[in-house]
Each structure stands twice: as C-alpha cells, then as structure tokens.
Amino acid sequence: MSNKGGVGSTFMGVARETIPWWPEVDSDKCDGCAGEFDCLKFCPHLVYKSLDNPPLIEVENKYNCVVFCKACQKMCPKDALSFPNKSDILRIIKEARST
Amino acid sequence: MFLSAKYVLPCAGYDRPGGKVSRLAVDLMQSMDSTIIIGSIGALAAERPVEIKDLRSSNVTCIDGCSMKCASKMVEKHSAREFDSVEVTKITDLDKSIDEKTRAVVDMILQLWDATSAAIPKTIEPEPKGDEYLTEMIDKFILRVKNGLFYSDNDFWVQQEGELTRIGATDLLQQMVSDIYFIDLTDVGTHADFGDELGSFESTKIAMEIISPLSGTVIEKNTKLEDSPELINEDPYGKGWLYIIRPDDISELDLLKTANEYLGYGVEKAKHELGKKVSE
Numbered sequence: 001m002s003n004k005g006g007v008g009s010t011f012m013g014v015a016r017e018t019i020p021w022w023p024e025v026d027s028d029k030c031d032g033c034a035g036e037f038d039c040l041k042f043c044p045h046l047v048y049k050s051l052d053n054p055p056l057i058e059v060e061n062k063y064n065c066v067v068f069c070k071a072c073q074k075m076c077p078k079d080a081l082s083f084p085n086k087s088d089i090l091r092i093i094k095e096a097r098s099t
Numbered sequence: 100m101f102l103s104a105k106y107v108l109p110c111a112g113y114d115r116p117g118g119k120v121s122r123l124a125v126d127l128m129q130s131m132d133s134t135i136i137i138g139s140i141g142a143l144a145a146e147r148p149v150e151i152k153d154l155r156s157s158n159v160t161c162i163d164g165c166s167m168k169c170a171s172k173m174v175e176k177h178s179a180r181e182f183d184s185v186e187v188t189k190i191t192d193l194d195k196s197i198d199e200k201t202r203a204v205v206d207m208i209l210q211l212w213d214a215t216s217a218a219i220p221k222t223i224e225p226e227p228k229g230d231e232y233l234t235e236m237i238d239k240f241i242l243r244v245k246n247g248l249f250y251s252d253n254d255f256w257v258q259q260e261g262e263l264t265r266i267g268a269t270d271l272l273q274q275m276v277s278d279i280y281f282i283d284l285t286d287v288g289t290h291a292d293f294g295d296e297l298g299s300f301e302s303t304k305i306a307m308e309i310i311s312p313l314s315g316t317v318i319e320k321n322t323k324l325e326d327s328p329e330l331i332n333e334d335p336y337g338k339g340w341l342y343i344i345r346p347d348d349i350s351e352l353d354l355l356k357t358a359n360e361y362l363g364y365g366v367e368k369a370k371h372e373l374g375k376k377v378s379e
Contacts, residue, residue: 009367011252012251012252012354042306044304044305066253067252067253067294068253068294068295068310069253069307069308069310070296070308071299071306071307071308086292086293086294086295087292089294090292090293090294093354094354097354
C-alpha cells in the first residue's frame, strides 16, 4: 500500500507531525521474531525497519502510522510493541483543532 | 455499491425446452436493451472473475427452465444479495410456437421489473438516487461518498438514526483493502471510546481493525457479515453496515468530516494509497 511518508499529511484536520502516535519497541523483548520480523511484514504503511545481528525491529517512519490503529500489536509474539493512550491522543487533537 | 446494470442468467439446459426458450428470451431482451448482461452458468461454475464481478455488481434475474432451478442455485452460491427469478415451465408447456413462448417469457420478466421498481423498498437503507452520492473519478477508480453521513479519517462513516447511530466502512476503505473474507465483530453491549477498536476484519490484502468513529455502546451488530463479509465490498453504505451504536455525546460528530470534506480527503488519500493520480 502506501509508500508515501505521513509527513505533510493531516489527520482530523491536524498536521500529522503534531500527533505523537507511533509504536514504541521494547528492545529488551524484541528479538525480530528470530529474523521473521512479523510486524514489519504485516504493516502496509512501512512504519518499521529491520536490523540484523542481532535481529531487531525499529520504527523508521513514525508518521506513517495510522492514528488509532494498533493492529500490529496483536501480531507481536513477544508483546514488545506499545502505543500511546488513545484518550490522550484525542485530547491533543482536539486542542490542536481549537487553536 | 450502486447497482445500475441488469444481469440475466438463463437456464443452460440444452436438452430441455425451458433451456431453449430461456436462451432465446435473453437474446431478445439484449436486442431490445444492449446494456443487459447475459450471464453464463458455466462461467459462474468456473468462477471466472469477470463473471463473478458482473453478478455481484448488477441487479440479477434468473430464468429457471424447470423445477431444478439451476440458475437460481448458482446465483445463491456466488452472491449473498437478493435476486429475482422466474420459472418458465408453465410457458414452455403451452401449445404455442417457440417465438410466442419466447415473447411470453420476456413479457413475464419485464412485468417483474416494472413491479419491482414500483414497490416500496423493504430495506431500512434507502435506495441510492441521483445526488445521494458524491463521486470522483481517479484514473479508473471511482470514489463514492454518500451524502448526509459523517466520516472519520480512519475511513468509517456514521449515520444518525434518531437517538442512535449506524456505522460502517467507506467505499474508499473497501476499495483499498480489496476482498474481505473474514470479520470478527465485537459483542453487543461493548462500549468504545472514539478511536477504540470494535472488532477487526481480514481481506486478501490486509488485516485491520474497525476503529470506532465515535464514543458509545454497541446496540446491534450486523450478524449477516459473519457469513457474508463481502457485503462490505458490495454495498458499503447499505447492507455492509457494521454496528448500531448509542452515542455517549452526539456532539462528537463535530470531529468528523462531512461528505464533501471527506471526498476531498479521500481523493488525496486514494492518490497515495492506490498509487494513482487524480485526472484533471
């Protein structure tokens, strides 16, 4: 699907770069699925990139991440992915819309 | 999906009188209206993609040559949508010429279509008319946005129905994800805040969450989708609806886009997500 950066786009009328929504990878838990990199394969928005030696996942294009989507979290067998609190994000969006 | 074409599937019984009359009838109908699509039981059995697409995107009428009703059974196998059917046994048994019988079958079908178009719609969702939809052509892709609904940037729509709301996926979303083959709907009684997950679905391209476009409690879910998830692709603003939700605060709809606003947003998104450029 998309290979365009989220930078420059808007979500709910607010510049995407002002919305702090992207996954955090716990590097203590992540083992890159022993090189299979399940989350990277799953995400169509090119949010992740893989590292080798040892295999590990990092977030590369954080603003590509679809706001409020946490579908990849269920894919992680190590529970290594976490997201911000959605109500906090909605409050940030509402405040940005009101300015 | 706006069903504009007529698809008529004749009996394929070459050894049956009903089959011959059925085929002559569809030939006559197509000579009267060249837009009519003549279906093929053989093509449906072989699941040819174009045949399946024509079937699912058209108003379907079956001509069953006998009580075996092969045409109707084939349509039921490949489409979840309602369709019309006529059985021509009584006509083929008449002591009349083949031309007279053929004309009688055509008249039967035309009377059925006239009666259907005059009938009060039984579905809850109104049939699409004229300017009920906004459309934008992007290369070969047509984006359809239904007027009067509210739209989230996660590509779900909200329709106000009195104190309740109905939600579903947009035409843009169903086109981006392609054929949906599985859906997992959340339980009635579930409460979701704006942006929370309300189940998920899988398509040939992606597995994704249903992201709630408002805060509220699920009152009803569309259980037909569990057997026929393709209804989301076929009729995203109608029979493909997802949930009926009692909203916590109806003013939350102010956060969403109107149809016109979503059309502009959707065009830009389609350019990126579908890799197409908007034609001037």
